[in-house]
Each structure stands twice: as C-alpha cells, then as structure tokens.
Amino acid sequence: MLLDSRWRPSTTPWVIAHRGCSGHLPEHTLPGYALAIEQGCDVIEPDLVASADGVLFARHDLGLARSTDIGQRPEFARLRRPGPDGNEDWWIADLTSAQIDQLRAVQPWPGRPHHRDGCYRIPRFSEILKLLLEQRRRRGRNLQVYPELKHPGYFLDRGIDVVELLYRDLAAVGWLGAQAPVPVQCFDADCLARVRDRCGSRVVQLSVELPALQSGVHGYGVSKQALLTPAGRDFIDAAHAADQMVHAWTFRDDQPAVDLSPVEECARAYAFGCDGLFGDFPDTVRAGRLLASAEPVSADPPISILALTGAAIRPFLPALARLRIRVFREWPYLYDGDLDYESRYLQTYSRSPRSLFVLAVDQGRIVGCATAVPLCDEAEYCQAPLRAGGYDVGQILYFGESVLDIAYRGYGLGHRFFDARERYARSLDGITHTCFCAVERDPGDPRRPPDARSLHDFWMGRGYLRQSSLRARFSWRELGQPAESEHDMEYWMRALDRD
DSSP states (O other): OOOOGGGSSSSSOEEEEETTTTTTSOSSOHHHHHHHHHTTOSEEEOEEEEOTTSOEEEOSSSBSTTTBSGGGOGGGGGGOEEOTTSOEEOBGGGSOHHHHHTOBBOOOOTTSOOTTTTOSBOOBHHHHHHHHHHHHHHHTOOOEEOOEEOOHHHHHTTTOOHHHHHHHHHHHTTOOSTTSSOOEEESOHHHHHHHHHHHOOOEEEEESSOOOOOTTOSEEEEEHHHHSSHHHHHHHHHHHHTTOEEEEEEEOTTSOOSSSOHHHHHHHHHHHTOSEEEESSHHHHHHHHHHTTOSOSSOSSSEEEEEEEGGGGGGGHHHHHHHHHHHHTSTTTOBOOOHHHHHHHHHHHHHOTTOEEEEEEETTEEEEEEEEEEGGGSOHHHHHHHHHTTOOGGGEEEEEEEEEOGGGTTSSHHHHHHHHHHHHHHHSTTOOEEEEEEEOOOTTOTTSOTTOOOSHHHHHHTTOEEEEEEEEEEEEOBTTOSSOEEEEEEEEEEEOOOO
C-alpha cells in the first residue's frame, strides 16, 4: 500500500539518513546532512537534546564525551561529573549554547573514518532547518527533516521543555502543522501527544518491539529485529490498513545481516513492505531501494547519481555487464562482448574494498556507470606501464570506464562521473594522481562514423594530460572478428588537487 503522498517526500519508500551520513562523517553535523542529501536521501534525521539555556542541538547522547572533542579541551575539565547512569561525562544540560558552540564533532565509532574528527561544529536545530530550506530550494525536492526528541522527561526535570523549544524553532520557519515536512519521533508517547497538540506535527511512535496500534500517531519506527519477522509483516499490513507508515531501524554496513550483504538486507526490508529505512550509510540504503525496484518513477531531476564502493555493487553486476556490452559495441571500441567475460572483469572491481562505482539512475533504471579503483588493485597489464614509467601504483586511482546510454549523452553526466571519482580520490589516503586509458584508432579507419567526436578536448579541459610515453595493449574481440586481438591504449593523467 502507498500512503497518502502528503506523508512522503515522493511516492516511494523513504531513505532516512540516520544521524546524517554517519557512516562516512561524524554523526549529526551539517556537512554530514548535506552529504546524505547529495547521496540521494529523502529525509535527514537529527536527534535533539537541549542546552542549559534552552537551545536544541543535534546529539544522540546526553553525554558529550563520545561524539565531541570536549575531553581534549581543558577549559571544560571542571564540568565533568557523574551522571544519571553513574558514569562520569560532560552532560549537555550542564553547558550553555555558547559553550556547546565551541565544541567540534568526532566520529564515535572506532572502525569508521576519523579523518574529519574535530572539523565540524555541533549544529543547532535551527541551523539544520535552515540547511533543509536551502537544499529544498536548490534541488527542487520535497526533502524532509525527521527529528527525534531524546529524553524529554530528563529535561523536564531540569525545567527545560523540549516540546516548547521544538515549537519555537518550527514556528520561526513556518513549519507548524501536519503539512510541514517535519514528522516528529519519540519513544515517549506522552511527549508525542504534546507535540501533536502544540505543534500540530505528524508524530511517529518509536519502539524496540512491535507496539500496539494507536489512533493518535501517524506511524511507527520499529527495530528491524522485531519488524522483519512474520509477526512484523502482519504489523505492517495492519498499520497500512490504518493509513499509518512503518519505518525500520537501523541499517549499518558495518553491522550486516548474517546471510545478506548490506544492500541486499535493505532491499529485503523494502520488499517486506517498510515505508522507510533508517541507515547510517544512505548510499547503501538507496542502493537497496534501487535493487528492490522501489526507486522513484518520476524524480526531479530525473537522472540521479548513486555512488557505491566495493562489494556493495555485486547485486548490480549483471545490469552493468549488459550496459557495458551495449555501449562498447559503438565506436571506438567496437567490442563484441559476452556476459561471462564481463562478469570476470567486473569482479576485479567488486573484490576491491576501495573500488568505486558511480551509477546514473533514471526512474529506477541504470543508464550509465563510471568506475574507479586504486591502480594497485587493478590487473597487472594496467599497472605495468606506469610502474615502468617510475610511478607508484599505490598512489594512483585508475578510472576503469565511463559508459552511458546514447540517449543520456550531452547533459553533463560525463562531468558528474569525473567529479564523483575525483572527489573519491581526494578522500583516499595516499592518492596523488588519477588516470585512465583510452583506445587509439587510426583517424582514417573506414569504420569511424562521420559524426564521431574526439574526447580529447573534454579530458584536457578537466586537467588530464596525454602520456604519449605510457602505452598498454588490451585485448578484446571486435564485432565481426572470430577471436580477440590487441589494441593500443594510451594513458591520460592528472595530479590531484586537494581541497
């Protein structure tokens, strides 16, 4: 069942960016929310807590030690004390908003990237609303923000009413009422009733276990462990019959299901009937929606970009193999491909945890793809010419291909493919150059179409230089030929400029 469109950013299930893009950047930061939107999420999800002087900030915990740099700031040492659970920490309700503004976010998960620790401020909810307004205007998308009120009873005991603070921030931007793009979630049913009465907002009851259906809520956010069960399916059906939405939490690449990849786990949850998934890696959740054939069929803009790394691409390899065969039949490759070869070739990329696949998606269909992988993970015949030329193959990100169905060319997607791969190269430690190979054909080749255009100007415009001394020979079977033959390939390279 598809719920009334006013409850959703589109007519498809939500991709909910849990704490922003918290798998890639420190959780609850403005750049993290912006990256999640760039990755194609529909909803950003901040947890809200309050300062001593009544300002809502985005943090998951009452204590600040886990997700900020407060422990490295001696000026705050005197504020460390035992809290409600007996553990010593710096408690957000003890600090003023001006003090919290001095802190910087850190990644609380040890196994996740820490390269941006200490870079970003702790955002106020008012700043998150401003970001969302800007992104909605710029992108023309019905993006939503899905705040969770944390520990409302704890704050009330200290004379801080988070419902009133929420009302103040929403009223400031005119986002009160059920039509506002701000559903509100909480584990506390009494708090949700107050939000509904004071703000007029849609409210969502959070629960670890399957809850009883309630007449006063617009939906439920339930743990995936409880929801993705036979009883959970019955609950989803009953909630849909009552015109209520059901969201599952939390999907994490680094905490995958035992028998499924992270993308497949998300796809299964969408197919199960969930109306949205909370995920720390929004790109993976969106890939799961694509795999479940639940992507928007009328998006604006119609062509979107989805970037996946390593094994996350495996469910899409058959579609990419068919795309490569289709596009490389054209000049200048004239490639007569087969699915067996394509499968072996693409496995080289999917096996590397640092490979990148940039997909162009139009109404749920993959219409283009660009790949990249550290050259040291590529085949030896790709590495050898650069190693012989004195380059360190561990410092080069190699661009494998950029293929796009003919109807989608000329709309800037080639630049978007290069932008995404170069941005990825900058995120990898030790990468100093990017490069690719291009086939060299005789200009007088009678098979050359009259309207064929060289891409040399495009590549040079992006800063790539032809490396005439670096050549390789790749083998493939051409159209009309009985066997593979070797082809001259020339390298193009640029030094990576870092932001």
